[in-house]
Amino acid sequence: MNTPLKGACVIGQSGGPTSVINASAYGVIRTALDNENITAVYGAAHGIKGVLADQLYDMSQESADELHLLLNTPSSALGSCRYKIADPDVDDTDYKRIQEVFEKHNVRYFFYNGGNDSMDTCNKISRYFAKSGYECRVMGVPKTIDNDLFGTDHCPGFASAAKYVATSLMEVYRDARVYDTGQITIVEVMGRHAGWLTAASALASHFDCGPDLIYVPEVAFDMEQFLTDVTAIYKKNGYALVAVSEGIHDKDGKLIAEYGGGPEASRDAFGHAQLGGLAATLAAIVKEKTGTKVRGIELSLLQRAAAHLASQTDIDESFLSGKTAVEAAVAGESGKMVGFERDMSSGKYVCKTVLLPLEKVANFEKKLPLEWITPEGNNITKEFIDYALPLIQGEPNRALQESLPRFANLKKVLVK
Secondary structure (H helix, E strand, C coil): CCCCCCEEEEEEECCCCCCCHHHHHHHHHHHHHCCCCEEEEEEECCCHHHHHCCCEEEHHHCCHHHHHHHHHCCCCCCCCCCCCCCCCCCCCHHHHHHHHHHHHHCEEEEEEEECHHHHHHHHHHHHHHHHHCCCCEEEEEECCCCCCECCCCCCCCHHHHHHHHHHHHHHHHHHCCCCCCCEEEEEEECCCCCCHHHHCHHHHHHCCCCCCEEECCCCCCCHHHHHHHHHHHHHHHCEEEEEEECCCECCCCCEHHHHHCCCCCCECCCCCECCCCHHHHHHHHHHHHHCCCEEEEECCCHHHHCHHHCCHHHHHHHHHHHHHHHHHHHCCCCCEEEEEEEEEECCEEEEEEEEEEHHHHCCCECCCCHHHECCCCCCECHHHHHHHHHHHCCCCCCCEECCEECCCCCCCCECC
16 A cells, blocks of 8 residues: 555545635645646535535646635535445445446545544545455545544644634623623534633633633533622623533533523434524523623634634644645555644744544544633633644735635536
8 A cells, every 4th residue: 555556536525614624625636636646636516425426526627826715715615515424334335336436537545524524434435445445545634613533633623713713702802891881791602512612712811801701511511600600790890701612511411502492403414413592592591580781692603614814824734634635645544534743843833744543533522621621610721722822823815806805716617
């Protein structure tokens, strides 16, 4: 597996997008187009679904300038999906179809750009090819604003979303103090099982204009204690700002978002509930208990789409992850995900890439360390600030048209 392998490659994107996921895709596409061992570069329409449907885009038909714009284009340029592929030992129907499509186009390299579930898909495909004997090198290219991929110091996409959350909390902090009447403001941040992104609101507090209370899913949420805490802060200051992860739950595991008595959340192919509505639920409870003015804010998709607040460090590292995946695959690696290691050089943050076995990444979640949560369970310690600050650095030099962003507009020419 350490000799050059001639053939085409496919890059697919999967799961929830980020503001920099296309920077990773560009890292794969640009590096692959420039590599003599890769004979063609294809983009899968809507992830693995595009492979199964034999809907592949010829990336060589795109202009170099348009492809370069992917560095600052949010969402998933190739289209995404949430498709759960079966265990190949139980049902290999999809895998046979994938191999059929790959054989048709002489695909010898497969790069899948996504989060936890995408790495699971990547791992299963890698295992199947190893068993079937079809020579195709499979590499995972990470992304997730949740920052919960196992084995890597941080994930592409997290830093930019964290920067957006911190900035938004700083702005909301000031807006919530405009009037001479007090207000309690509750801001809901994404984070199903891991509180990394909600913890980013502590960056705003570090600069004295952030939330008074922060709640993450790593610790059980106590409604009565929450009401006591928020009421005390409001009575003392006349205002209170709270950041909450959408996935916070009580000691019995029940989502706090369900306390409002709304309909059961819909679920995707992987069984994940579509969360949301927590801020409104808590706001209603707080208003009923305190009688004060309460506002609930749900940042929702803005957290993962805000390319205008992207971290240049995140963009650079996202591109690096895609580039590294291609170079490693051509060098003979397969069944791996590109991960990041943190290092310090002359007192400055440095990011190094490592290759992690997919079977050690897939279906494992990296939680926020409990020691980075205050003993009361309602705030974040300085250790997180030290961890996150280097990641959010740098302002992107974005292309504009009439002072609005100029995003990539791909032709998406289908391969015959």
